[in-house]
Amino acid sequence: MATNNIYTVLLFFLTTYSLPMFSSSATPATLIIALDREQRAVVTYVGNFLTKMLTELNSGSLKSPEHVRAHLLPYLGGLPALDALLIDDMNNGTCSVCYRSNETRSSLLNLRNLLTAEQLEAYDEQSACYHTLTNRIMEKLPVNDRGDILLPAGGIESDSQTKSIMESLFKSKQYNAVSCRAQAMQS
Numbered sequence: 387m388a389t390n391n392i393y394t395v396l397l398f399f400l401t402t403y404s405l406p407m408f409s410s411s412a413t414p415a416t417l418i419i420a421l422d423r424e425q426r427a428v429v430t431y432v433g434n435f436l437t438k439m440l441t442e443l444n445s446g447s448l449k450s451p452e453h454v455r456a457h458l459l460p461y462l463g464g465l466p467a468l469d470a471l472l473i474d475d476m477n478n479g480t481c482s483v484c485y486r487s488n489e490t491r492s493s494l495l496n497l498r499n500l501l502t503a504e505q506l507e508a509y510d511e512q513s514a515c516y517h518t519l520t521n522r523i524m525e526k527l528p529v530n531d532r533g534d535i536l537l538p539a540g541g542i543e544s545d546s547q548t549k550s551i552m553e554s555l556f557k558s559k560q561y562n563a564v565s566c567r568a569q570a571m572q573s
Contacts, residue, residue: 425556427508432523433548434501435461440544449536455524459483461494462516464509468494526551 435458443449460467460483467483471491476484498506528537539547 423508424512427505427512428514428519429552430501430505431509432462432519432552433545434497436523436548436551437544438497440539440547443536444538444542444544444547446538450534451524451527451529451536454527454536455520456483456485457490457494458523459516459520460490461497462514462519464514464516467516468498522555523551526554
């Protein structure tokens, strides 16, 4: 499974960026370079999680939005949020992930460790606004009429879904890695 995730992530990067703002003659390598460092870092890190989760969802695994959010939030928070899974408590009004789970922490660390040290450093040094990023991603995931189950995307590959989500975040300016980094530095 880990090998499949690595290949999925590699495929994601080789096929992802044919954004409308780039000319159609640009090659994938050129398009990846055309993204700024913060965008590449976010796409790489988020893509690692989303592609795995969407592959499971599209393969028939039922997932509630709450289940995905409970895993996405600490993952996007990087090591500080993953470490919070060891000590956080919902009764603390300033909790960051608001629950404890060694098993979840271990699974998310394993997923995170599929990325290279350079990819992790590029994401981690941003101090991303992971609550905002989590909310924006969750808004992009289709749910059933009751809103309690995520819907698989029929006939759409997981990496294409991830690409679409990330494109919409960056194109609509719903998530700006640079401004979030600046906000974190001011805190």
